Amino acid sequence: MLTPAVPEIIEDDDIGLAVDARTESLPGLRELGPPDLVHLVKQSSKAGAKQTGVYHHVTGVDASSSASLAAYVNTLTFNPSDKTHKVVSGLYCCYNAFSHLDMRVEVKIPGSVESYCVDERGDRRVATDGLWLETFLCAVLRAYSYSDDGSGDTIKKIIGVRRFNPVTNTEQEHRFFEAAERLFFSGRQLGSDPEIQIPNAVSNHLTAGLLKYIKTTGRYTSGINLFEKLRTKDVEVSSLLARVLLDGDEEVQAVRLLHDSLQDVPMDYALLDCQASFCQSKGEGEWALELAKQGVTAAPSEFSTWARLAEVYVDMEQWDLALLTLNSCPMFSYQDKDSPRMPEPSRVLLPILPESVLDEIDEGQPRQGEPFDQVHVSLRKLQAATYQGTFLKAYSLLTRIAASIGWDALLKTRSHVFVMEEEYRSERHHSVTPKMPSSKNASTIALSGTPNGHPKASNGEGSDEDAGSEDDSPVDDEKTLAEGVSTASGVNGDGDENPIIKTDRSMEKPVPTIAAEEVKSGNEDAEAHHSEYPKFQNKRLCERWLDNLFMVLYEDLRIYTIWRTEMGQYRQQQMQYKKSAAEWEILGDLAERLHHTNEALEAYQQCLNIRFSPKAMRGIMRMYEKKGDTRSTLACLIRLITWQYRWYSEFSPELFYSIRKLIEDEGAVKVRSIVQSTNLPQHVLDLTHEYCQLCVTFHSSGTDG
Template sequence: MVAPAVPEIIEDDDIGLAVDARTESLAGLRELGPPDLVHLVKQGVKATSKQTGIYHHVTGIDASSSASLAAYINTLTYNPADKSNKVVSGLYCCYNAFSHLDMRVEVKIPGGVESYCVDERGDRRVATANLWLETFLCGVLRAYFYADDGSGDTIKKIIGVRRFNPITSTETEHRFLEAAEKLFFSGRQLGSDPEIQIPNVTSNHLTAGLLKYLKTTGRYTSGINLFEKLRTKDVEVSALLAKILLEGDEEVQAVRMLYESLQDVPMDYSLLDAQAEFCLSKGENELALECAKRAVTAAPSEFSTWARLCEVYVSLEHFGLALLTLNSCPMFSYQDKDSPRMPEPSRVLLPVMQESVLDEIDEGQPRAGEGYDQVHVSLRKLQAATYQGTFLKAYSLLTDIAARIGWDALLKTRSQVFVMEEEYRAERHASLTPKMPSSRNASTTGLAGTPNGGEPYGQADDNSASDDEDEKTLAESSHQGGLNGDRIQQNSEMSANESMEKPLPTIKAEEVKSGSDDPDSTNEDQGQFQNKRLCERWLDNLFMVLYEDLRIYTIWRTEMSQYRQQQMQYKKSAAEWEILGDLAERLHHNNEALEAYQQCLNIRFSPKAMKGLLKMYESKNDTRNTLACLIRLITWQYRWYSEFSPELLHSMRKLVEEEGALKIRSIIQSTTLPQHVMDLTHEYAQVLLAFKSTGTDG
């Protein structure tokens, strides 16, 4: 494939500071480790006393031996854009997450190659063949985990990372699967996704990477062969085998194998969850319910089992039970991937390769020194956009319920299943207040009917009505002096606030515990609320976050409608349109998300907006528009040193499977884009051809 350009992060004074920082960070690495570090030392061709250190990060390089890493350094020794300097030495650092060692290869030019490894204390050790096997496997897994999904979010996190496809041939695939087989039962040492509390044989970074690779490339037969061999050693591997069989359209074999495996381990939650997922996909919700319940019983401390049960209840339209189940989910704090912590560089050079130049991407981008887009403060404060891990999944489930039944029905369901603060205090007050005498007189009767304790009948209602009228009058008078746009915005905010009821708070568990000292009140509370539960604080917060999302969404749509009625142009910055598209997508309003993303792209190119369009077009089976999005995203990725994105490769594979490689190539060639841009997309198709994917025949 076409190699992306080489970014240069420059150390003018303290050469090797980046390597020292990496060595110091080794003790704090938790999982797969950061991307590989490549550090070069340059000196002037004429002024040999002047040396400069430069470095960049990289993923996807073959780390099976010191020779392969040294070969990568050799590819960097010649830079046609810099003929006044030459590379005199290079160091490649690649983290081995199994043994917690940093494998290093040092190249002297001209000279020899030295390989060794550094432990967490910074001491050198001998690099053995087994350590290189572990390093090779870690390198492939990191290439998949640190790859960008097409939206650009991962690329923007770490500056100057070259991303390569680690497996481009069946020979490399064979070595990868062979290494995975040898180290499979050590996979739990690598950690797991944030939704998994305790890594196990079937839930860890190694198994997740295997599944992602097989799904990306469609090499299901290779995966089936691997898991069949591993299943003979541990029956729990059957859950992984079932997933691959289902992905490869071998449903009958998968169901039979799940049934047989559950005879041996009837309470394996991975197998039960796989059964529940399959039944749910087939619309057999009642069968899925029984499987999901047993999975929760088998693994009550895992988030995934509770989340699956919640999905089933949502499909069955048992929304009260879905909320109760969501409330029971164990939530884990999110831990981000290991990322490099580098010192402040002297300079940064980010060259652009000529093959990735496309005017459509360049036009409208802010230049150096220019400020970022202005974003309204209400859009910057949307907390849901920052969710990760279990909180992201839980919020997705909550928005799914809201999209099905509406906000008002969701609040009503919430008040039916959770103890609300207002009713708890009213009940507690009633239980603690001495009973009034049964005799009646004019004084007590009058006071009992008075809303504010001592005011005559009707006075409080009249005052509240007049207050509302005063507020309306003030609002109208303030609007009269404003511009049309300001008036529309204020009106839309008022209408949004009026149309949406703000969620009332639920009672805190600690308040119930602190108020349970009185035995009488405890009995009263239990009698009144025996069918209700206390809402967890995190779920209560999700309701407030959802309310804010829906409020901003309602304001936006109301403003749009009013501007159109008055035939006025509705203006937002590109960043604001991108946020609004993300907001609409979160709330399952796909058409509105599509509209916002298109408005963003009309102003300037945005990978996140383009990725949003790609998802929408894929769901509609729109081949031409899907391919148009893919071409631009692949080009943007190359521009920022990434030749590999698993999600984009998977999208390309699905298109080739459905339409055939010849038709896809013809559609690409029929566009008016420059040939070098189309060639980049053809490179992705070449990978599929090397794997003989479906649709590449002939």
């Protein structure tokens, strides 16, 4: 494939500061480590000229030996855009997350190659073959884990990162799988995704990387062979094997495997979750429900089991139980991927290859020194856009409920299952000895499937007492929208489809619930009898984080409603509704977050009319993929691939997966023909053809012809 250009972050005065900063950061690394660092020392061709330090980051380079890393450094010695300097030495740093060592290869040009490793204290150690095997595997996992999904978000986080495909043929795949097999049961040392609290043999960065690779490339047979061998050593690997079988359309074999494995380990939550997910996909809600409950019982401290149970309740439209389950989810602080912390550089050079130039991408982009887009303060403060990990998953579940039943019905369901602040204070005022309403907890209620102690109470329809308490809780006029705009949910409380804007009433701001800390303060007893608080004897205390999610959702809906109302007014008056490109991008993301697909598409299109945005293009592509529009999807892919090359990324697993699925559905010949018929420069089309060629190399379905 075409090699991306080489960015240069320049150290004019203190050469080696970047390497020192990397060494100092080693004790703080907790994940797979930062991208590899390549530091070069350049010298002017003129006699007596001083030396300059330049560096960049890279992922996907073969790190199986010191020779392969030295070979990469040698490719940088000739730079056609800089003929006035020569490279006199280079240092390649690659992190080994298994042993917590930084593997380093120092190259003198011309001259010697020296390899060693640096530990967390900064001391040198000998680099052995075993350490190089670990480093090779970490490098492949980092390339997949730290890749960009096409939206550009990852690329924009760290400046000057070259991203390569770590596995370009079946021979390299064999080496990758062989290393993974040898180190598989050490994988938990690498940590895990933020949704997993305790890494184990089947839930860690190694297994996540393997599954992502298999799904991206469609190499299901290779994956099945790998996990079959590992399963003979540990039956828990069956959950990974079953997932690969299901992805590879081997459903009968997967179901048999799940059944047999659960006979051996009936309380393996990964197996139960896999089976529950399969039943969900087949519309068997009752079966999925029982499996999800067993999963929670097997792993009550894991977020994923509770999230699965909440998903099942949402699918079954049991909204109150979905909220109770969501309230029981153990939430974890999000830990971002390890990223380099570099000193301020003297200069930064970001060259552009002629092969990645596309006028459509470059036109309208702000030039250096020009002011950034103005973004209204209300759009900048949308907290939901920053969510990651467990909070992102929980918020997406809450938005699903809101999109299904509407904001008003969501608030009504919330007041049925949680103790509201107003009613609690009112009850305390009339009670001689205030006590906590119930000793039951939301976990047991969610598992039993009886939200208010009555088996028939579901879908937000509580007991008469609960209904009475909800009617008594007032909503201040100050808490309604000042603009008088209406609720932005797609459906009303009765479940009937309505237009986006309802002008008959305004959208209520969520009334706060009572905090558990407040109830338990002073001399109050958390284990009191129900009779002290008859109005909410079966209600639960809402967690503060979930209460905050309601406020964040309200703010999302409020801004969305104002936008749609203003748009409607401007159209009625036949006036142009103006926003900056950044604002349209945020509005598109907002609409997509709230499950308003057409409105998101409209906002993203408006953004692209002003200038190219990878995030907007990626959002549009997702919607075309859902509609099965091959030509439009490919048009988006061509532009996204070109933008990725523009910013030194030759490989994005998500974009490769999209092309592979198109080839699987339409055939390689048709896909290539559609790409070639696009009215764009040939050098741009060739970049997409390289992705298609990868599918041929891996013998993907649809490439036989």
